[in-house]
Amino acid sequence: MSPIGDIDEGQARELAPVLKEYGTEVTTTLYREVKELRGDRRVTAADLSEARAVLSPLKHLARPDQVRDVLTVAAAEGRAPRLAPPAPEVPAQAADEHQADEDEGSVTRDQVDEGAEAIAILEAAVAQQRQIYDRVGGGTLAAALLYDPGRGDHLRRELRQYAQRTAYRARDTSGDQGDD
Structure with a gap:
């Protein structure tokens, strides 16, 4: 070792x-x-x-x-x-939940939980995208088109469609578009 x-x-x-x-x-x-x-x-x-x-x-x-x-x-x-x-550090909660909602810039426990869940979803999606990228390479498409041209072409179009939809959902809507 x-x-x-x-x-x-x-x-x-x-x-x-x-x-x-x-x-x-x-x-x-x-x-x-x-x-x-x-x-x-x-x-x-x-x-x-x-x-x-x-x-x-x-x-x-x-x-x-x-x-x-x-x-x-x-x-x-x-x-x-x-x-x-x-687990991310959770900011101290106000004694009254309504007060926390009213304070400008305060973060609620629900928002922290929602953000943590969103990060987990994105990490899983990226890992799945990597696996898809790795598996579709090589001669996969050519072999599928040879085996069943109609189904292979349909699956290729569907793969592209969902890749485009994912890219659309992941776009930077803040107006601060970086190179990532």
């Missing part, structure tokens, strides 16, 4: 099956991604166990960097709650 650094026995036990099934590169990537997702919090054997459980059903990864997408989506979907980012 030298590429990872110093790990304790419990962490090593959790990483051993990953090493056996996927190899050193995926194991190292898994540990580093869990560490990044945990942020300032210490990585525990339980964290690695949860990450390994999310990874196990895949059996095959096209690339080691897909580990991050798998873990991010699992955390966003609630399948890996230990890997979810820490």
Whole structure:
């Protein structure tokens, strides 16, 4: 486990099956991604166990960097709650909820919850977009058009349509359009 650094026995036990099934590169990537997702919090054997459980059903990864997408989506979907980012700091609530609503610039608990849910949805959407991008490449379209030209063309048009709709919903409406 030298590429990872110093790990304790419990962490090593959790990483051993990953090493056996996927190899050193995926194991190292898994540990580093869990560490990044945990942020300032210490990585525990339980964290690695949860990450390994999310990874196990895949059996095959096209690339080691897909580990991050798998873990991010699992955390966003609630399948890996230990890997979810820490809850955002919630501003102190006014004693009276009506007063909080009336104060200009105040943020309510509902707004914080709604924002956190929106971030989770966007993170999951980005992870799914990456997976779609990776899977549609290669000869996928050509093979589909060869197998069933009508259905393949219909699916291609539908894929483009939903990509355009997603881009439209994600547009910057603040008038401050950046390069992102």
